[in-house]
Amino acid sequence: MGHPLPPLLTELYLNFNGFAGPANAAFFYPLLTPSSFSNTSLVETTLILRSEDYFPTFLQRAVAIGDYGVGSYWVILIDAPGRIIEWDGEWDDYETLEGTLVDVWRGKKEWYETLIKERT
Numbered sequence: 001m002g003h004p005l006p007p008l009l010t011e012l013y014l015n016f017n018g019f020a021g022p023a024n025a026a027f028f029y030p031l032l033t034p035s036s037f038s039n040t041s042l043v044e045t046t047l048i049l050r051s052e053d054y055f056p057t058f059l060q061r062a063v064a065i066g067d068y069g070v071g072s073y074w075v076i077l078i079d080a081p082g083r084i085i086e087w088d089g090e091w092d093d094y095e096t097l098e099g100t101l102v103d104v105w106r107g108k109k110e111w112y113e114t115l116i117k118e119r120t
Contacts, residue, residue: 001046005063006081008101009042018042018066022112025069027105045073056092065101068108074101 005013013031020037021027029042045064049055062075062085072088074097084104087094097104 001043001063003078006076006078008081009063009065009076012101021068021105022109023069026066027068027108028066029064049073049075055089056087056094058094059087062087068112074104076101 004010012028018026018028018030018035018038024037026038026040029038029040029045031042033041034044042064046062049059049062049064058077059075061078063078064073064075065084066074068074071090072086075085075087075094077083077085084097084099084101085094086097097107099107
């Protein structure tokens with residue numbers, strides 16, 4: 001990709017290679033190769049998002065880290081590695097999410113649990 005991973009991602013990947021969220025979406029992409037819960041990887045998704053001219057230019061300095069299965073991506077900008085960003089292919093800009101990466105995961109997990117409770 002032409003640069004090292006942000007320290008947070010390096011630390012996480014030294015401990016595990018991605019995981020699926022409550023709806024089996026790839027909350028955290030495997031680093032290099034697809035897995036049973038993700039048909040893509042951090043490297044593959046990042047390079048795809050950087051390769052298309054029609055995607056917003058901020059993606060040139062982003063690392064795609066995961067998604068929650070509804071079409072948007074979670075990314076970290078390499079020049080602002082403490083911020084977690086959500087971007088959807090239909091958006092020209094992005095939304096900065098509150099808290100740490102763990103906070104984002106926990107919040108989406110709670111959101112899914114609320115939806116399940118409402119349906120039962």
